[in-house]
Amino acid sequence: MTTHKQLVLSGMQPTNTLHLGNYLGALKNWVRMQSEMPCLFCVVDMHALTQESGYAKADDVRRATREVTAAYIAAGVDPARTPIFNQSQVAEHGELAWIFNCVARLGWLDRMTQFKEKSGKHKERSSVGLYTYPVLMAADILVYRATHVPVGEDQKQHLELARDIAQKFNNDFGVEDFFPQPEPVITGPATRVMSLRDGAKKMSKTDESDNSRINLTDSADTIAQKIRKAKTDPNPLPEDKKGFEGRPEAENLVNIYAALADTTPDAVLGEYGGKQFSEFKNALAELTVARIAPIADEMRRLLADEAEIDRILKDGAQKARAIAAPIIAETKKVVGFVG
Ligand code: TRP
Numbered sequence: 001m002t003t004h005k006q007l008v009l010s011g012m013q014p015t016n017t018l019h020l021g022n023y024l025g026a027l028k029n030w031v032r033m034q035s036e037m038p039c040l041f042c043v044v045d046m047h048a049l050t051q052e053s054g055y056a057k058a059d060d061v062r063r064a065t066r067e068v069t070a071a072y073i074a075a076g077v078d079p080a081r082t083p084i085f086n087q088s089q090v091a092e093h094g095e096l097a098w099i100f101n102c103v104a105r106l107g108w109l110d111r112m113t114q115f116k117e118k119s120g121k122h123k124e125r126s127s128v129g130l131y132t133y134p135v136l137m138a139a140d141i142l143v144y145r146a147t148h149v150p151v152g153e154d155q156k157q158h159l160e161l162a163r164d165i166a167q168k169f170n171n172d173f174g175v176e177d178f179f180p181q182p183e184p185v186i187t188g189p190a191t192r193v194m195s196l197r198d199g200a201k202k203m204s205k206t207d208e209s210d211n212s213r214i215n216l217t218d219s220a221d222t223i224a225q226k227i228r229k230a231k232t233d234p235n236p237l238p239e240d241k242k243g244f245e246g247r248p249e250a251e252n253l254v255n256i257y258a259a260l261a262d263t264t265p266d267a268v269l270g271e272y273g274g275k276q277f278s279e280f281k282n283a284l285a286e287l288t289v290a291r292i293a294p295i296a297d298e299m300r301r302l303l304a305d306e307a308e309i310d311r312i313l314k315d316g317a318q319k320a321r322a323i324a325a326p327i328i329a330e331t332k333k334v335v336g337f338v339g
Contacts, residue, residue, distance in 0.1 A: 004180040008033050009146035011042035011087065014064035015051060018071045020214040020292065021193035021203035024259045029150050029187050031076035040144060040320055041077055043068045043086040043313075046093065047137070050130040066309045067299070071216055073312070074298035085316030087140065092324035096139035097132075099335060103169050104135050108161060114154065138162035142179045143324045150185040153192070159184040173334050193256060196230040199248025217300075220293045227253075227285040232277045239273035241265055250277075257284050260291045 010030060012022065033039055043065050065086050072084050087093050109115065112134055119126040137158050141149055142165070149159055159182060166179035195201040195212040203213045211226055218226070231249045238244060244251040251265075254272075257280075258265045272280045302309060332339065 003177060004145050004147050006037045006148060007144060007146045008037050008039040008148045008150065008185075009042065009141050009144055009182075010039075010150045011044040011047075011140060012068055013044050013048050013051075014061055014068045014086075015048060015205065017205065018068065018216045019193075019203055019205055020216070020256070020288070022071075023075060023216060023292070023295070024193050024256065025152055025187055026150065027072065027075040027077070028259070029185075030072070033148075033150065033185075034077060034082050037148065039077075039082045040146065040323075041072055041082060041084050042140060042320075043072075043084070044137075044140065045086045045088045047087070047133060050127060050133050065313075066303060066306060067217075069309050069313060070299040070302040071295070073302055074216075074295045079312045079316060083316035083319040084312060085320045086313050089313065089317035090143075090320050090324055092143050092321065092328045093136065093139050095328055096143045096331065097136040099331065100135045100139050100142075100165050100169070101132055103165050103172065104132075104138075104161070108164060109134065111157075112161070113157060134158040134161045135165070138165045141182050142166055143327060144320070145180050145327060146182055147180050148185050149182050150187065153186060156184055156186065175334055178331075178334065193259075194248065194252040196226060196252075198231065199250075199252045214288060214292060216292065217296050218292070219296070220289045223289050223292055224285040227288055228281055230281065232281075236274050236276055237272045237280055238269065240269055243269075243273075253277075253280070253284060257287060260287050 008030075010026065012018070012026065018027075030039065030041060045061055045065050048061050048064070069084060069086070073079060077084060109131055115126075115131055115133070118130060134157075137155075138161060141162050149162075151159060163181045166181055170176060170178050193203045195203050195207060195209075196214070197207075197209055197212040201207070201212075205213070207213060211229055214223055214226055230253060232253070233247055233249065235247075237250060237254070238247070241251075244254075254265050254268050258268045261268070272283070
């Protein structure tokens with residue numbers, strides 16, 4: 001049994017604009033967790049450099065860092081209660097990542113499916129940073145001895161790696177329970193938001209069709225239009241979940257409705273089962289606008305004052321460092337660094 005205090009840590013990369021999938025799959029849950037356990041929410045700008053030619057677009061990283069910060073706050077993360085910070089301002093992440101690079105095995109990283117997907121056929125041309133990305137992620141978590149990590153299904157393997165690294169560190173250095181075994185908090189299937197153009201694909205910021213996703217910065221009109229244009233089939237909504245068989249678009253829209261309304265897909269079908277999509281889409285458009293447009297408005301308001309965002313990040317980094325610094329100091333002693 002672990003003796004570590006419960007602490008939540010999660011993070012998002014400052015890449016393109018955030019979308020409904022990020023909100024329902026992550027942010028909405030973060031806001032809830034904030035009242036259940038102490039949390040830390042990070043903007044992982046160091047990870048952003050592993051994107052193809054990421055470092056060539058410094059302005060994009062800067063802009064996206066502020067945008068993601070604004071999205072956290074606009075969605076309801078309260079910076080007065082929960083530190084919000086960008087990773088690069090807490091040097092301890094990088095320090096622990098180096099130590100963990102010496103703990104993790106090549107064989108472990110070779111098994112990471114995300115690296116295989118991202119590097120494609122040209123592994124030898126990928127950056128070493130992309131390869132060791134999950135090691136930095138383990139450091140993000142363990143530098144605070146975080147115990148709970150809300151992540152999407154696609155990050156589960158990285159979380160397992162973090163657990164393996166923690167365990168090997170503890171074993172190799174003979175320090176039982178020094179680092180905890182962080183638990184993934186996987187958000188349910190209802191929050192796996194799919195593309196509005198193809199119910200078999202995840203909603204993604206890299207999809208070439210902007211109609212496939214609702215961006216957190218979309219205007220009310222754009223949101224409503226995208227929902228009305230969303231792909232469906234000609235049949236009415238099914239009466240129950242069994243009727244989703246072979247109808248991924250119907251399932252996705254109902255799941256989105258349920259998540260936004262804080263109810264279950266069954267309850268939504270209780271109301272709309274047997275009705276036409278045109279009617280349901282009107283209701284969904286209204287609900288989505290009611291939930292998302294205020295976030296977009298608040299993001300715009302926050303982004304108008306860059307200095308204030310930067311101050312929030314600096315303040316968050318200071319609080320984060322206060323937790324990380326003693327843990328890194330202890331870690332350095334454990335591995336034999338003098339000082
Ligand atoms: N790899 C995560 C993603 O792409 C982002 C991330 C980096 C993260 N460090 C983290 C998530 C630490 C949780 C905890 O979604």
